[in-house]
Amino acid sequence: MNLKERLHSHLIQIVRDRNPYLASQGHFYAQQYIREQLAQWGTVEIDDFAVRGRIHHNFILDLPPLDRASKKWLPPIVIGAHYDTVPGSPGADDNATGVAVLLELARDIASGPLKYPVQLVAFDMEEYGYLGSSHHAATYKQQQESIRLMISLEMLGYCNHNPNSQSYPAGLKYFYPNSGNFIALIGTLRTVPDLINLSGKIRKSGQPCEWLPVPNRGLIVPDTRRSDHVPFWDNGYPAIMVTDTANMRNPHYHRESDRIETLDLDFLAGVCQGLVKGIRHL
Numbered sequence: 001m002n003l004k005e006r007l008h009s010h011l012i013q014i015v016r017d018r019n020p021y022l023a024s025q026g027h028f029y030a031q032q033y034i035r036e037q038l039a040q041w042g043t044v045e046i047d048d049f050a051v052r053g054r055i056h057h058n059f060i061l062d063l064p065p066l067d068r069a070s071k072k073w074l075p076p077i078v079i080g081a082h083y084d085t086v087p088g089s090p091g092a093d094d095n096a097t098g099v100a101v102l103l104e105l106a107r108d109i110a111s112g113p114l115k116y117p118v119q120l121v122a123f124d125m126e127e128y129g130y131l132g133s134s135h136h137a138a139t140y141k142q143q144q145e146s147i148r149l150m151i152s153l154e155m156l157g158y159c160n161h162n163p164n165s166q167s168y169p170a171g172l173k174y175f176y177p178n179s180g181n182f183i184a185l186i187g188t189l190r191t192v193p194d195l196i197n198l199s200g201k202i203r204k205s206g207q208p209c210e211w212l213p214v215p216n217r218g219l220i221v222p223d224t225r226r227s228d229h230v231p232f233w234d235n236g237y238p239a240i241m242v243t244d245t246a247n248m249r250n251p252h253y254h255r256e257s258d259r260i261e262t263l264d265l266d267f268l269a270g271v272c273q274g275l276v277k278g279i280r281h282l
Contacts, residue, residue, distance in 0.1 A: 003273065004266065007100045008260075010037070014034075014083070014100065015091065015096045016029065016030070016090050017089065018030045019087045020084050021087075022088075031083070038059060038106055038122070040106075042061050044060065046060075049131070049132065049135040051125060056131070056132065057124055058132045059121065059122040060119060061106055063109050063117065063119075065115060065117045065118075067115075074115070075116070076119045077114070077118050077119070078118075078136075078151070079118065079119070079151045079279070080121040080136070080152055081123065081152070082095050082099075082125075082133070083096075083099050084123075084126055086127050089255055089258050092258050092260045092263055093156075093263060094155050094258055095126070095153070097153075097156040098152075098154055099122060100268070101156055101271065104276075106120050112280075115282075123228050126227065126228055130230055130231050133228035137150075137231035138235065149191065149194055150238065150239035150240070151242060151279070152227045152241045152242065154229075154241055156243070156268055156272075157263040157267060157268040159264040159267035160180040161179055161181045162179060163179055165180040165249060166245065168248060169248075177208075180244070180248075182207075182208035182209055182210045183208070183209050183243070184210050184241075185199055186218070188214060188233055188238065189214075191239070192213050194282065195240065197278065198275075198282075199211045199278075201278035202278055207273070217230075217233045217234060218230075223248070
């Protein structure tokens with residue numbers, strides 16, 4: 001199977017209503033699938049956290065660096081995607097695409113380790129206020145551990161080549177394309193070197209890419225604070241969100257119509273390929 005086919009087969013398994021409260025069967029099914037897929041490449045840690053007395057799980061796979069001895073002193077690259085959905089949506093773009101790419105990054109990095117240790121995390125409860133990633137970022141903070149870079153994979157598969165298919169928060173439309181056929185990287189000012197590096201590698205792989213640096217943890221552009229990178233920003237860690245810009249492009253966002261057939265799988269495979277190349281050069 002080629003990359004596009006593998007991504008499609010992940011989507012077939014993951015795309016279903018998987019709200020933790022109202023679709024617990026689909027939610028459980030997705031958990032089992034993610035865990036099984038990650039377990040091909042190493043030991044999967046199930047990291048529990050409680051919300052209103054109920055236990056939720058993040059799934060963590062740690063992959064060692066090329067030089068295993070350097071694991072002691074090199075901070076990890078943390079790559080995360082959330083697997084829960086809003087009620088009533090099968091969540092193809094939001095965020096089965098992010099999870100599918102996470103699983104493919106696990107495959108790629110396991111077969112050829114990077115300079116840095118890599119931690120891949122499937123987060124629960126993003127749709128309820130980034131609770132899984134908040135738990136994860138807080139754990140790093142409590143242990144006073146550093147992170148080389150956190151990358152949040154958030155909606156990666158919707159593309160529209162038509163003019164004026166892309167909207168923006170106030171003031172940004174003058175600087176960016178009006179067609180929704182690029183992938184966006186959003187980071188704080190300290191991640192600018194990584195934004196330049198990653199976007200360059202993604203473009204080189206043939207995938208249009210735009211990047212936006214935001215000051216002050218994105219507080220002046222609230223739309224930049226809409227995924228699992230936010231708890232890392234708020235805890236003082238460098239983090240980047242990779243996104244197709246959600247409802248600023250995708251009319252199916254948080255709807256029952258967010259299905260596989262609305263996605264562009266060539267675009268998704270291009271994003272995945274670009275990320276593989278970019279992350280290898282961090």
